Structure formats: structure tokens, C-alpha cells
Amino acid sequence: MELFWRQGYVATGVAQIQAETRVLPGSFYFFFKSKELLLLAVLDRYMEILNSALRDPVVEKTRDPVERIFTLLGFYRRQIRESRFELGCPIGNLALELGNRSPAAREKLNALFDEWRGMVQSFLAEARDRFPPGTDFKAISTFVLTTMEGGIMLARANQDVRQFDRAVKELRNYLNLMQTGKKAVSRKRSRT
Amino acid sequence: MELFWRQGYVATGVAQIQAETRVLPGSFYFFFKSKELLLLAVLDRYMEILNSALRDPVVEKTRDPVERIFTLLGFYRRQIRESRFELGCPIGNLALELGNRSPAAREKLNALFDEWRGMVQSFLAEARDRFPPGTDFKAISTFVLTTMEGGIMLARANQDVRQFDRAVKELRNYLNLMQTGKKAVSRKRSRT
DNA sequence: ATAGTACTTGAGTGATCGATCAACCAAGTA
């Protein structure tokens, strides 16, 4: 999981996996018939741990449903910085790198995206009263996801989280604008 | 350029490049001392053609500055569909795949992102009167970029442009909300 | 005619790629 995360799928050789896990080739191929099947197992694992590793900590840490979105984004921000811009989103990395080279992997990545997006949507649903009637929460949750993935991409290319912060700031401003009664606007120097 | 675009950097072998361009190994290495230097040359080329391939057509096609942003995004949308979800954004692909493995490439990718973002910012600047005073156009242009990159990522994973469309719809709604006098909101079934 | 520069040719380098396989081993069952 970690090697695919840090280096990508193609750039990670089976030999390196074997070396770092201290598993010999024959043993490796006893459990995984191919490198691709290992990848699929990794993606299954991501799906398994999504709630416990992501949703639960967020819900635990933040009560306000809308604010949970920004706590979630904050987790990724922290990961980028603490890894010195090495680690982005493992799902996003693999999705872009693989394209449709492995349709099975693509399907799983798509399911992971949807699970993540659904989590955000469920946060929004809790706060549905604050938004205008008929608000498209599914679209907004997708928007949160694109902001996160795009923000990480820019942060890594720039080796600086400012671009990530800018995108998140705009997202926040948007959600504020939509919520009844709030009047925040995108201003240059404000931190909120 | 095309092979790196379709397959990524690592997945594209020098031998394949040589075969498809009908250039023999020795000849190839006469012009490019290494595969990485070819990549850098490719990135330089992207920078060269950015205006003529992207900005000019957009400006030509659409007069309204804010609407130009959506024309631009429409170009990417079209590319995704016409390539049957094979081709995303070449810069985004390479940025995520390479990380900081090649610092020189990362720098150039970062410069390309900034050029693209600056283009969007210049569109917004033309329409600055429509936005509240003090609006952070730089942040908004970053937001447009993250929406594009994230949207493409989801579209490819999902083999469907709907997610891309949803993100763009929200972006449009945001820009509408910010512009004085407009009152659009995010609604489920509106195509706007 | 000669020399030099620019570029092409293609065989070949060692290293690494993902993957295979026969032999081996420990624990369990009949």
C-alpha cells in the first residue's frame, strides 16, 4: 500500500515490494497471482479502512456537519505537509496514473471515490436545513472532492500548501454564500 | 508528447518512443541525452503552445470574460469524451505521477499550472467590476484549476463526464452567486 | 580534393521487469 502510494503502481517494482516486506518471490506469487491482483487487494483494503481511518476521526473531532468537510480536508493538508509533499491522495494518484489500463482497478477506484463523496454528502445532508430547498448535495459533494484532489495536485507541484488553501478558502466561501444568513465573500487577506 | 500524455512517463518506454517516431536509439540520444531531458523538452513545448492552443481559441470563441472560463473547461470536457476517457490533462497527469522524482520537471509543471491559472485570472480581471470589491481573483482562478483537474480525474475514473459536469455546475453557481445582481442557486435538475 | 560538422545506423550494454518452478519443509490426517 505504501509503496504504491509513494511511488505509484508502475514505478513500484515487484522486487522492491518483496525486498521491503522480506517476502521471497515464490511466496509472493503464492498469495498474489500477479502484481495487478495485489493492486486490487490494496484497493479492497482501502475500501475496508475508509470509515475507520477517515470518517470516524472526522466525526469524532468535529460536531458541526458542514465544518466536518473542512476537518476532512484538513487531514489531507496535514498529510501533504508532514510527508513533505510526497504523499497525496492514494486513490487520486492511482486513478490518474492507471487510467483504464486495468478496468478492474478503475472500477474499484471509482467505487472509492464514490464512497468518499458519499461521506461528504452525508455530512451535508445533516445540515440540509441551512441550504436553500432543492440544493444539489450530490453535486456539492463532488465539488468538494474535485477541490481536494485538485488542491493536492497543485500543492505537490508547487511544494507549498498555499494553492490548496486558496481552493479550500473559495470552497468555504461558496458554502457560506449558499447557507442562509451568512454573507462572507472572497477577500484577499481574510483568513476566514 | 502524445505517449507521455496517454500512458504517462514511466509507462512509456524509450523503445516505444523510438519505434513510433521511427527514430533509432543512437539518433534519439543524439538529441536527448536522457529520457528525462526529453520530458523537460516536452514540458517546454507545452509552455510554448499554451497560448496558441488554448487561450487564443477560447478568446476567439467567447467574448464574455467569465464565460470564457467555461469555454475553456468545455475544451477539456470535449477532449475527455472524444478520447473515450483516455486523455485527461497532460500537465495534471505528469504532475501527480512524477511528484518530486524529477525536481526540474516539477518546476516546469508548476510553471505550466501557474500560466494556466494566470490565464483564468486574466479573464476574471476583465470582469472585475461584476464582483465585490476586494475579491480574490487569484484564489478563484486556483479554484477553477482545481475544479478542472479534479473533474477530469473523476470523469476518467467513472468513464462518464457527469461528475465533471457537476463540479463545473457548482463552480458556475459560485461565480453567479458572487456576481452582483445574479441569483442562481445549485438545483438538482437545472442545466442552467 | 580535403576536412570538419551534423546526424544516422543498429548492434549491444548491464540492469531490472514481472513471473515461474522444482524442491523443500512443517503440521495435520489416515
Next chain:
DNA sequence: TACTTGGTTGATCGATCACTCAAGTACTAT
């Protein structure tokens, strides 16, 4: 004791990886 099951070991496979280089060709300048 004989045999099966579940797993380990590590040498080895052919293919491909990025890359090299000595030799050859085409063109220009002197």
C-alpha cells in the same frame, strides 16, 4: 508410516528497461 495440505525457498526465465558507441553517411566550408 504414508500421504496431504499450506506455505517457503531462491535460482532462473525471457522480455524489456534506459542507454552507449563505433562506424558510417550527408552536407558545408575551405
